[in-house]
Amino acid sequence: MPEPTPVPMSATLAADEALARRRRAGERVLSMASGEIGLPVLPALEDRLAAAAGENAYGPVAGSPALRSAAAGYWERRGLAVDPGLVVAGPGSKPLLFALLLAIGGDVIVPVPGWVSYAAQARLAGARSVHVPVLPGQGGVPDPDRLREAVAGARRAGQSPRAVVVTVPDNPTGTIAPATTVRRLARAARELDLVVVSDEIYRDLVHDGSGPAVSPALYAPERTVVTTGLTKSLALGGWRTGVARLPDSGLGRALHTRLTAVASQIWSSPPAPVQTAAAYAFGEPPEVTERIAASRRLHRTVVRAVAARFTAVGATLAPAAAACYLYPDFEPLREHLAEAHGVHGGDGLAALLSERYGVGVLPATAFGEPGRPLRVRAATSRFYGETAEQRTAALEAVAPGTAGPADPLALPWIRESVDRIGEVLADLAGPPVPAPAPRI
Amino acid sequence: MPEPTPVPMSATLAADEALARRRRAGERVLSMASGEIGLPVLPALEDRLAAAAGENAYGPVAGSPALRSAAAGYWERRGLAVDPGLVVAGPGSKPLLFALLLAIGGDVIVPVPGWVSYAAQARLAGARSVHVPVLPGQGGVPDPDRLREAVAGARRAGQSPRAVVVTVPDNPTGTIAPATTVRRLARAARELDLVVVSDEIYRDLVHDGSGPAVSPALYAPERTVVTTGLTKSLALGGWRTGVARLPDSGLGRALHTRLTAVASQIWSSPPAPVQTAAAYAFGEPPEVTERIAASRRLHRTVVRAVAARFTAVGATLAPAAAACYLYPDFEPLREHLAEAHGVHGGDGLAALLSERYGVGVLPATAFGEPGRPLRVRAATSRFYGETAEQRTAALEAVAPGTAGPADPLALPWIRESVDRIGEVLADLAGPPVPAPAPRI
Incomplete structure (x- = not known):
């Protein structure tokens, strides 16, 4: 280097x-x-953060039990029940995505067009990014057929793709890949032995009458990591809070160990007062x-x-x-x-x-x-x-x-x-x- | 990978x-x-954080102008005046240290014994860490003579050491390297063309009657990066706030560009409400x-x-x-x-x-x-x-x-x-x- x-x-x-x-x-x-x-900021959340201003302990690397439970509840209400022990909170979903790339290892498939930071994060993690185009109007999910070709080509060339990143719903296109494409992507990921990293930060902003946004975690539950945060749905970008849901599988538990190790060395824990307010938000009161x-x-x-x-x-x-x-x-x-x-x-x-x-x-x-x-x-x-x-x-x-x-x-x-x-x-x-x- | x-x-x-x-x-x-x-938490700081709970914008990647100016004032009062434009704030000094390793590139000299995360961060950054012992009772600063030998040996072996990390005062030993050793370290770093990363998070906790803790930035100002935070002096670990002071030199300005680029891809910006409270703290009111x-x-x-x-x-x-x-x-x-x-x-x-x-x-x-x-x-x-x-x-x-x-x-x-x-x-x-x- x-x-x-x-x-x-x-x-x-x-x-x-x-x-x-x-x-x-x-x-x-x-x-x-x-x-x-x-x-x-929603006034109720501003109040929660203000009330938590005296919290100054690190707490667990993976986030407070209250935040992890609340995030698990959030996912359960979306058909993605998860043990809070498999939830990892971070100072934004961006650092979680980066730490996941380090925890998974290997090279990374990214959709094209895709969010500006996926490929840059891969480079910082010492990985190569393999760019796979999306289907028209189905932003964020690499075309499953092109994914197969790209992974085969990359492996022939000596690269080691281990993860595929998807964005559902998508940034930059503002579109949502249909369930059939997500299912085909999940199947391809399983065949190719790829971890699916599903960035679902826009999930709650699907326009009425559109959608739905379907998570690949429904189709490849054993290998899909889901990330989200409050940056988009509640305009809390400046608070820096995000959560990751790891799969309930041997792979998921191994990833949990590696992800929390990486987190402990890069950021220690998410900001404590923000965690308390975020736990309230993920509880989804009226x-x-x-x-x-x-x-x-x-x-x-x-x-x-x-x-x-x-x-x-x-x-x-x-x-x-x-x-x-x-x-x-x-x-x-x-x-x-x-x-x-x-x-x-x-x-x-x-x-x-x-x-x-x-x-x-x-x-x-x-x-x-x-x-x-x-x-x-x-x-x-x-x-x-x-x-x-x-x-x-x-x-x-x-x-x-x-x-x-x-x-x-x-x-x-x-x-x-x-x-x-x-x-x-x-x-x-x-x-x-x-x-x-x-x-x- | x-x-x-x-x-x-x-x-x-x-x-x-x-x-x-x-x-x-x-x-x-x-x-x-x-x-x-x-x-x-000091009540005045708790009040400042509570009052800033409505702040939800990212703001600049390097941190708010108020925080950067306050940190510059903090350093100026310690004989280390700096342009606020060369200050970069982060969600803790730990992520700043990690991002600095990525921004500097190359392999890293670490003191032995040294803080638990330096070597782990180097590994995550794709770098090797070269371990150099400290002199007895002078924790945190690699013995300058052993440093020269180690860098020469590493370069002969094809490694590329580019940075040396020092901890003044030191963790784990609780000791403070004397000014003469710090000066010799700085001179060696200049001869060897190494960036000095000086972790000074314990600077304000020098016991009355001990010290003083002297920064290598006094002796190699063109190549020394100083980091600190409020985790130790004000017990704000759970708030996640830290600052880095980059050297006023061509090297420092190039590092600033790279460090903010890395920060933008890993964490976006430090938590906004915490920045506002941290700016107050770095202003050092009575x-x-x-x-x-x-x-x-x-x-x-x-x-x-x-x-x-x-x-x-x-x-x-x-x-x-x-x-x-x-x-x-x-x-x-x-x-x-x-x-x-x-x-x-x-x-x-x-x-x-x-x-x-x-x-x-x-x-x-x-x-x-x-x-x-x-x-x-x-x-x-x-x-x-x-x-x-x-x-x-x-x-x-x-x-x-x-x-x-x-x-x-x-x-x-x-x-x-x-x-x-x-x-x-x-x-x-x-x-x-x-x-x-x-x-x-």
Whole structure:
């Protein structure tokens, strides 16, 4: 190991910091680069954290018994019952995913497109990542047939793939792989003797009418690790809390031993006061489930309105099914973007959106896509306002029975952001390229 | 990377969990295995954390501007002024140390004996650790002459040592390397082109009358990274907060880029509410410095009383100079321990203390010592009581001008623990082995 492992800064966090600097410098910016959820802490959770401020003991490496029991209950209510002794809590699901790669060992199959940190974490863990494309509209789950080919090829080449990462529902595409694909993936993983690491952090943000998100733990229970956290469902990214559910099998128990050993050497234990508040949240009392339902409705309303702005200018887009992500493809505008803007790929498109319009998005390359696809990821989770008051108003607009406006899109600051992206896209796509032939 | 990296669970955390289980099962145990500080949260800090419970944004990967400025001020008051832009905060100094190994790359020189996690972290980072002994009574800083030999040997063998870790003041020995040794270490590091990673988490716990602890950053400022946290000085281990100070040099700026990239991929950012409280603590208002001074006096009083119990039975021991650690050597009792107890090394001694007496200590092997030295590490930081009331009373016993007893050793629960270890050691060392010849 003569040189440090070359990893880039997390593309989302880097873009976010750059946009924050520009905003502080007085520039008008529209941040769609990061999926950080711009919503306030639920007051009941704020109270729980405040009440736990005197907790300063490390406690168990795997997390407090209360948090592990609460997380087990959370999974049990989703058909994934688990012994709390097989739950490991960490300071975010991101560190848990990293520690899992170290605990599993070997090389890692990642979906393409896939979350920005999987491949970087694999590099830091000394592993290679093998990129396997997803099926159209089935983001987050590598195509099972291509998975078989890729694993066979990697093994012939002397690599040792041992794990496959899936994201259900998916970031960056905002889509949900159907149960049939998840089942085929699980079967392939079993045949190939791979551990499935299922990142289910968006599970509770499946839009009403979409889904459902089905866990591979249903189909390959002996080999599937599930991770989640409160970063997305309850907007608690800054609290740093996540949990992993290990399989109830010899493999799972061996992984538990290795995962807690790795955790003990890297982070000791998750922050104690946060654990106490997180245990309350995973217990899902009514105010928590109501808040999550409201944020789900809010994401759905806003992300669909923004999706319509992308399709209005000719970008193609799988329907958003969960959370706050869009992954539009500007391929139909390739000629125009090249001629009018000198843009030939997602990187150039993201740079143009940032530099000319102050709109932050991430190019497809950040998600591991090869070549020069004209795809970018846009997140709408920052549209809800800059202040706690605005953000609360956005939530109230989707709460049943409140006196707020019926539609969050009627709130001026949300309206303005949605209109702004519409204007930017119209400017990007226009003046209209003359149609090659009359349409009628 | 065909197999997962074999790392053991942190010896301190593992021993602590095992002792906690035995205590819950009703056994009488005396926990001296872990250096977790059994003292309450300072009320002013508890209030700050509670007030920050609504903070849920990630914020910058390197930590909030307020925390970085406060940490820079902390170092400035210790003669180590630094631009806040070169400070990186993390969820504990442990993850920062791990991320630094990844950011620096190459193999790592560690002191022997040295903290349980340095070598394990090196393994997880894909590096080799090169063990260099410390000089007697100068724990934490590898002997500079042996360092030169070891680096030359490692480079001849094709290894790439790039960093040397030092601990000033030291854990496990509780001693402080003198300035002359630190200066020689710094000079050797410069000649050998090594980054010095100086773990200074015990810096504020140097006993009155001992020290001072001198940072290698004074002698090799261009290449020394300093880490610290609030885990020891303010007993905030469960809060998970630490900071790193990078050198103001080309090397330091390159390391900053790599360290924040690694941090962004492993943990995103430190817990936001904790950052706000930590910023207040690093600002060192009077109640914080008073609390740290009180805990310093408490550690000194109790660790010295316990040290006397070890030397009373014939173990040898460098005088405790900082924090709450003792590293007694039972070599003078080797024959007796072998004959009376079948104990031939530190592992056997620690096992005997645990199994027969319920006393948890860690053997020298946990700190990387080869062979079968009859050394163990004993920490007294759990002697202050089991309840918040007892722990507060222990602090009040050393606070100037309070109405409590003048001596924490007069508190029954502390007295009892000190007496208990005295009885255990007397039993271990006795019945007295007949002297080989009359002494007069």
